[in-house]
Amino acid sequence: MATAEAAPPPKSSGENPILYVAKPLATAARQFMKSLIRPSTIVYPFERLEDPAFRDKVAVAAGKPIGVGHVWDNYRGVHALNIATCISCNLCAFSCPDLCIDMVTVPGGDPKHPKKCPQIDYGKCSYCGFCSDACPEGCLTMTTKYELATPKRSEMVYSPQKMNEIFERKLPMNPIRVERPSNEDAILLDVPLCIGCNACARDCPTQCITMLDIPKPTPKPGEKLPKRIWKEPVINDSDCVRCGTCISVCPKECLFWGTHT
Amino acid sequence: MSNVTLFDVANGLATLLLTGLGSILPQPLHGWLINPNLIFALAATLFGAILLGASMINTIMLIWFERKMLGRFMDRRGAMHVGYAGLLQNFADGLKLFRKHTLRPREADSLGFYAGPTAYMVTSVLIFGILPISTGWSSGVLPLSLLLALAIFSFAPLFIFISAWSSNNKYSLLGGMRSAAQMIAYEVPILLAVVAVILVSGSFDLTTIVNLQQNYWFWGPLFLALLVFVVGMLAEMERIPFDLPEAEAELVEGWNTEYGGMLFAFFMLADYVRALVGSILVVLLFLGGWTLPSYVPSALTSFPLAGIFWFMLKTYIVFGVFVWIRASLPRVRTDQLLKVGWMRMIPLSLLSVVLAAMLVLVRCLPVFGCVPGLGG
Numbered sequence: 001m002a003t004a005e006a007a008p009p010p011k012s013s014g015e016n017p018i019l020y021v022a023k024p025l026a027t028a029a030r031q032f033m034k035s036l037i038r039p040s041t042i043v044y045p046f047e048r049l050e051d052p053a054f055r056d057k058v059a060v061a062a063g064k065p066i067g068v069g070h071v072w073d074n075y076r077g078v079h080a081l082n083i084a085t086c087i088s089c090n091l092c093a094f095s096c097p098d099l100c101i102d103m104v105t106v107p108g109g110d111p112k113h114p115k116k117c118p119q120i121d122y123g124k125c126s127y128c129g130f131c132s133d134a135c136p137e138g139c140l141t142m143t144t145k146y147e148l149a150t151p152k153r154s155e156m157v158y159s160p161q162k163m164n165e166i167f168e169r170k171l172p173m174n175p176i177r178v179e180r181p182s183n184e185d186a187i188l189l190d191v192p193l194c195i196g197c198n199a200c201a202r203d204c205p206t207q208c209i210t211m212l213d214i215p216k217p218t219p220k221p222g223e224k225l226p227k228r229i230w231k232e233p234v235i236n237d238s239d240c241v242r243c244g245t246c247i248s249v250c251p252k253e254c255l256f257w258g259t260h261t
Numbered sequence: 262m263s264n265v266t267l268f269d270v271a272n273g274l275a276t277l278l279l280t281g282l283g284s285i286l287p288q289p290l291h292g293w294l295i296n297p298n299l300i301f302a303l304a305a306t307l308f309g310a311i312l313l314g315a316s317m318i319n320t321i322m323l324i325w326f327e328r329k330m331l332g333r334f335m336d337r338r339g340a341m342h343v344g345y346a347g348l349l350q351n352f353a354d355g356l357k358l359f360r361k362h363t364l365r366p367r368e369a370d371s372l373g374f375y376a377g378p379t380a381y382m383v384t385s386v387l388i389f390g391i392l393p394i395s396t397g398w399s400s401g402v403l404p405l406s407l408l409l410a411l412a413i414f415s416f417a418p419l420f421i422f423i424s425a426w427s428s429n430n431k432y433s434l435l436g437g438m439r440s441a442a443q444m445i446a447y448e449v450p451i452l453l454a455v456v457a458v459i460l461v462s463g464s465f466d467l468t469t470i471v472n473l474q475q476n477y478w479f480w481g482p483l484f485l486a487l488l489v490f491v492v493g494m495l496a497e498m499e500r501i502p503f504d505l506p507e508a509e510a511e512l513v514e515g516w517n518t519e520y521g522g523m524l525f526a527f528f529m530l531a532d533y534v535r536a537l538v539g540s541i542l543v544v545l546l547f548l549g550g551w552t553l554p555s556y557v558p559s560a561l562t563s564f565p566l567a568g569i570f571w572f573m574l575k576t577y578i579v580f581g582v583f584v585w586i587r588a589s590l591p592r593v594r595t596d597q598l599l600k601v602g603w604m605r606m607i608p609l610s611l612l613s614v615v616l617a618a619m620l621v622l623v624r625c626l627p628v629f630g631c632v633p634g635l636g637g
């Protein structure tokens with residue numbers, strides 16, 4: 001430091017007192033003249049860039065890069081839910097990283113199988129779209145609706161019915177789907193462990209599990225037969241949506257993800 | 262120009278009120294009411310009330326004007342929802358502040374804490390009683406009105422310092438000390454610039470000064486003095502770029518950190534009252550007050566209240582320049598501020614006094630020719 005030649009301070013307009021005052025004044029005056037008639041700021045709740053009438057009025061689209069004043073169709077906004085096609089598979093709730101999906105009962109199921117649909121708490125949702133991706137039926141999609149402001153926190157929780165209304169509004173929807181290779185994974189059964197309890201068949205949302213009778217072996221003398229029901233689940237692979245519900249309800253953990261050989 | 266004066270209006274109103282009231286009341290009261298002394302007293306009160314109301318409304322409109330203009334400078338719109346184009350926004354803000362609880366820090370000195378803002382407000386508004394608005398629209402002939410106005414104007418640092426000191430807060434105190442240092446530093450050049458005007462006009466009376474500018478405004482010959490006066494006024498009004506006493510980035514809110522509710526509103530309002538007074542002083546001293554140059558067609562100067570109209574227009578334009586400066590320049594450092602004040606502004610103002618003295622000696626203006634009234 002001591003030996004180094006002190007570098008001359010960089011010349012800037014700040015060193016010239018006239019420029020220091022005059023230049024900003026000129027800049028500000030130019031800005032003032034530019035926005036005298038119409039400032040560029042959009043008075044948002046009253047004017048919207050995506051409103052075509054407004055865009056025509058201020059000619060936003062002209063000479064502006066593509067996309068200005070436009071909400072893309074793949075925007076990840078509030079979800080739309082088609083209750084009619086939801087199969088209550090729970091996959092959306094499983095995949096949500098923020099745990100903001102609760103499965104709540106909606107009318108339309110039978111007493112044994114209440115129909116459950118996702119209810120989303122937008123106070124927690126991060127709009128990642130995982131749920132939409134996971135939904136096997138494509139009934140949970142994301143829309144271009146982005147306005148959620150509400151005076152009450154409880155109103156941030158959207159019931160399935162509310163999301164169904166959004167669905168019926170037919171906004172541009174964004175079914176975020178990642179194509180999965182078919183049959184790459186399937187539900188397999190570890191036969192010796194199964195006790196034939198029917199839990200998987202009972203809870204399968206697509207009802208694709210059938211419990212088939214299996215022959216009851218005749219016990220050898222001295223051997224004790226396992227205490228079980230002599231049935232075994234058979235999964236109709238083409239109907240299975242790979243939700244994993246059966247795996248999670250199985251009391252013996254005998255169902256697992258695997259690949260058909 | 263109309264010859265109706267503000268006092269005529271107040272007097273007429275008072276007479277109307279008292280005779281109207283007297284005519285419906287029984288005799289003893291009637292005789293007591295219609296009484297020149299009482300009418301005069303009421304007229305004086307009304308006069309003050311009209312002046313106060315007009316100045317307050319103008320101040321609040323000034324805030325609106327600044328918000329709108331600053332908005333344009335920043336490519337946005339400013340207040341726009343309450344009232345037409347946000348005209349009533351500041352009244353709404355004032356109402357909100359009025360409804361708030363005024364808190365006083367436990368260790369603060371209550372006398373200074375409450376008296377400071379009140380005195381600041383009162384002295385700021387008091388100046389309106391002195392400033393002439395148009396021919397006849399003033400509170401009377403005060404031979405020393407210019408000096409009186411400037412004297413009251415420079416009370417402010419005292420009250421700011423009192424309220425800052427009694428807030429018992431380090432930021433308030435720092436802001437108050439900065440305010441005092443700044444105002445004292447800029448008081449001198451302002452007064453010297455005013456001396457130049459006084460030399461040329463030969464009068465301490467604002468009305469006389471304005472009437473002298475009937476033929477030529479002082480800003481041309483006294484440009485240097487105008488420059489010094491405007492810069493000094495910016496510092497006196499504590500506006501950006503000289504708003505060091507309430508530098509938000511360093512001192513929270515400066516000397517009014519501890520104030521809330523109505524007391525804060527007092528400070529805020531008084532700041533703008535001072536801004537209005539500053540703009541009015543610039544117009545009165547350098548821009549010809551309510552007069553227009555003689556080559557302007559007389560149709561523009563003969564409609565009723567033309568004087569007030571042109572006066573207010575000029576005032577708002579001057580304030581617009583202040584807003585322009587605020588929108589453009591960053592805040593300066595304390596040492597820079599004081600350096601500019603003592604080492605640049607004072608020599609410049611002395612130079613302007615010398616120039617004015619030479620002007621008076623020559624008794625002629627380069628462009629406008631020789632004028633008899635020059636130099637008093």
Ligand code: SF4
Pocket residue numbers: 092095096097098099100101120124125126127128129130131132
């Ligand atoms: S978008 Fe993401 S965070 Fe939101 S509900 Fe779906 S999975 Fe959960």
Ligand code: SF4
Pocket residue numbers: 085086087088089090091092093116117118134135136137138139140
């Ligand atoms: S993933 Fe789709 S089908 Fe399954 S419960 Fe959720 S919304 Fe219904």
Ligand code: SF4
Pocket residue numbers: 187200203204205206207208209235239240241242243244245246247
């Ligand atoms: S994963 Fe299991 S529960 Fe889900 S659809 Fe397939 S068989 Fe049914």
